Amino acid sequence: MSLDPALRQRIDTLLGENRVVLFMKGQPQAPQCGFSAKASGLLRELAVDFAHVDVLSDPDIREGIKLYGQWPTIPQLYIGGELVGGSDIIEQMFASGELQSALGLPPPDRTPPNVSLSPAAAQMLRKAIDDAGGEVVVELGIDPTYRTRLQLAQPNSSAIATTVDGIPLQFALSGARRAEGLKIDYADDERGRGLLIDNPNAPKPVRPLSPADTAARVAAGTLTLVDVRPAEERAMAAAPVACITLDNGIDPIGDLPPEQPLAFLCHHGGRSQQAAEHFRQQGHREVYNVDGGIDAWADIDERVARY
Numbered sequence: 001m002s003l004d005p006a007l008r009q010r011i012d013t014l015l016g017e018n019r020v021v022l023f024m025k026g027q028p029q030a031p032q033c034g035f036s037a038k039a040s041g042l043l044r045e046l047a048v049d050f051a052h053v054d055v056l057s058d059p060d061i062r063e064g065i066k067l068y069g070q071w072p073t074i075p076q077l078y079i080g081g082e083l084v085g086g087s088d089i090i091e092q093m094f095a096s097g098e099l100q101s102a103l104g105l106p107p108p109d110r111t112p113p114n115v116s117l118s119p120a121a122a123q124m125l126r127k128a129i130d131d132a133g134g135e136v137v138v139e140l141g142i143d144p145t146y147r148t149r150l151q152l153a154q155p156n157s158s159a160i161a162t163t164v165d166g167i168p169l170q171f172a173l174s175g176a177r178r179a180e181g182l183k184i185d186y187a188d189d190e191r192g193r194g195l196l197i198d199n200p201n202a203p204k205p206v207r208p209l210s211p212a213d214t215a216a217r218v219a220a221g222t223l224t225l226v227d228v229r230p231a232e233e234r235a236m237a238a239a240p241v242a243c244i245t246l247d248n249g250i251d252p253i254g255d256l257p258p259e260q261p262l263a264f265l266c267h268h269g270g271r272s273q274q275a276a277e278h279f280r281q282q283g284h285r286e287v288y289n290v291d292g293g294i295d296a297w298a299d300i301d302e303r304v305a306r307y
Contacts, residue, residue, distance in 0.1 A: 018051035112162035142175035209288035
């Protein structure tokens, strides 16, 4: 099957106008398959600007890009008009530093993170290694939402390796910096039985914020307010301070720096709590829910109507 000339021109133009292009299923903030999630996540990990094409919303591109680069699967990454490959190749290049080089970025930091083990944790892990034959290491993976996966694995030459209290540890490059300062303990008491992991880098839980404190912080420029209600609800009762909305989707909010404090607002606080939790899990480090929503705001500001 040959590629339609008009479609080839569309792809040529797209690649010519954007140095880095990821053809994927879904959006970077909401990928629709695990492979697309991995590929877009690694690019976001590098904080690189990239264009993306949701092939699910463009069937012509979905089939045409496979013919264009003679690559049968999605996602596909192009850099400088050249096909790099799919998810597995992107991951391998990320781990080796080749992807950073291709993107013109400095080599990755391979300094092992500082991790501490309690005596009980070290004892438990040593026994697990010995029981497995002694030729394995403890692998720690920390994803962008700070979920931690700990397992025994074979040594990997592309991983970042260190030894703590005689316990061999290894980290994937993508999560190593998120492990800085990690503390691992072992409990067998009222807290339960198993390893306990304390990560000082993990985003704090969503916290309530009063309407008065929200207004003060927005006025001071130390907080961004996001009103998650649709336009027809906002027309009935508007927040009396500057805010942004979800009218153009979630990407503009997700693209804000992770250190930017965010507060979410709805009618009574239910929908905004869900939105706040979503963005906290996406790595935003200081996230609030406006306690009581716009209805509670009416208690302190007569300009705000009730509905």
